[in-house]
Structures are given as structure tokens and as C-alpha cells.
Amino acid sequence: MSHSRENVRVRRTRTLLREALVELIEEHGFDRVTVGQIAERAMVSRAAFYRNYRDKYQLVEQIFDEAAAALTDSSGGNSEFDRLRRLETFFDDVARYDRVYRALLGRKGSQWFAARIQDTVTSMTIEHLPLPSPVDDLVATLLGGMFLQTVTWWLTNNRPVPSRDMAADYARLAAALIREANDVSFR
Template sequence: MSRSPENVRVRRTRTLLRQALVELIEERGFDRVTVGQITERAMVSRAAFYRNYRDKYRLVEEIFDEAAAALIDKTGGDSDADRIRRLEAFYDGVARYDRLYRALLGRKGSPWFAARIQDTVTSMTATHLPLPAPVDDLIATLLGGMFLNSVTWWLTHDRPVPARDMATHYARLAAALISEANTPPSQPNS
């Protein structure tokens, strides 16, 4: 199957823009990077940038959305093994864009991006897991924060374990937290 020249050109432009963004975040920090700097570094026109992305945030969101899609893919089922498979696919997506995630979650990174990851997982958790009221929002928020921290830890420590192991560890910790949340509180002794 041959690919049209435009598809190759679009993919090349997006790749150059992503690489430029990572380099600039590492040098300057996300908040100080401008679209002009990204296009200059990538050696593409501003028009080419805006044909692909609304702004630098959309560029980052597209990469995150690719990884996050793995978390909500229910085509394989909803067993524990399926959930671990989806988590593993997410960690694999992070590994594929290792430098970008490291840059965005590192010292010069973006609080906006960290909040985006946590909010996405918190929302997915609140929607898909049976959690007891009134602590359902608290548990979903804790799971979102735990997920963000697991990704950050994994990257900060140079991915010391495979994505499958990270998925399994997170799933076990999440299950323990959910189990504890579903346990009725003990009554104080009278």
C-alpha cells in the first residue's frame, strides 16, 4: 500500500514539530516556549504549524490523547487482565514519547500537563469504577494523582521496569485503594 506524498509530508511536519517542542521544553521550559520558536526550530512555516495544531497545547494534547486512548479502549473486554493490558498500552505510549513526557513532567515541565493527566484519569475512574459515596470523588482524585505519580516516577528513574510491570503495580495499588474505600468504616467503641 503506497502512501500519498501529502500524508508523508504531514507526518514529517508533525514529527519535526514534536521534536522541536521537546528540545525547547528541555532548554526553556514549556511555559516559555512559543509557536514561533517551535516552527523556527522545526524549520517549518507557521502556516504549516496551524494547519496541524491550534496552539502548542493542542500539539501536546494530541500526543497525550494517543496514549490515553489505550486506557479507554474496551474492545478487548473489561476483566482485570484487560485493564492491565490497557494500562500497559498507556505506559508503552509514554515510553514511545519518553523525552516529551520527561520534559513535560520534569522540573521545566508544565503544571497544566500534569493536571491534564491527573484530571483525565480522575474522570475516567469516577465514570467507570464503582466507588462508595460520599468519598467517590476523593478516591477518584487519589487514583488520578497516584497514576500521575507512577508515570513521573517511572520516567524519573529511567523506566527501571517494563511497562507491563508498571501496569500491574498500579493496578494492584489501585485495587487496594478501591477495596479499602469500599470497606465500611469501623464504628468507634462506645
């Protein structure tokens, strides 16, 4: 089989598995979904599932990791404009996988996934932003939680503003929090 035909087959299988996962989360909740159910719903073998993913967690992680990579890609520069563009790209990706994120962050979703988003953004914040040293961890944790809640709010309210506006709104709120943190002294 040619390499490009194999890539098409792999992409098709992964798409079917993602769609099946979303449907099953919406029906049963993430914690109750099994690999067997995902494979059956996608009409692929369990072996095909395991050729692509270690478990259901990795399937979800890959979707988020693709979006999160946009947040840390500084190849286009690291100005405020560039950071805002990366944030907008992240929200675009969330919009593209709207059903996946809604399912995972909704009532039947996964606390594990919500924690993964928050922890990732908290770690990125610590690594990439100049924060006031006495409160680095607190501010980074607050920003991670605020980011998670921003994404959740945006999806729950049917994305009432475009990605660009949501990114700008989050960036302004994050900047305000960082400015306030600079004025806070913990003794």
C-alpha cells in the same frame, strides 16, 4: 499531490514539531516556549504549524490523547486482564514518547500538563470503576494523582521496570486503595 504523499508530509511535519517542542522545553521550560520558536526549530513555517495544531497546548494534548485513548478502549473486552493490557499499552506509549513526557513532567515542564493527566484519569475513574459512593470523588482524585505520580516516578527513574510491570504495580496499588476506600465511612 497524492493522498499518501500528503499523509507522509503531515506525519513528518508533526514529528518535527514534536521533536522541536521537546528540545525547547528541555532548554527553556514549557511556559516560555512559543509557537514561533517551535516552528523555527522544526524548520517549518508558522502556517504549517497552524495547519496541524491550534497552539502548543493542542500539540501536547494530541500526544497524551493518543495514549489516553488506549486506557478507555474497551473493544478488546473489559476483564481485569483487558484493563491491565490497556494500562500496559498506555505505559508503552509513554515510553515511546519518553522525551516528551519527561520534558512535560520534569522540573521545566508544565503544571497544566500534569493537571491534564490527573484530571483525565480522575474522570475516567469516576466513569469506569465501581467506587464506594460516599467517597467516589476522593478516591477518583487520589487515583488520578497516584497515576500521575506513577508515570512521573517511572520516567524520573529511567523506567527501571518494563511497561507490563509498571502497569501491574499501578493496578495493584489502585486496587488496594479501592479496597480500603470500601472500608472507610465518612460521617
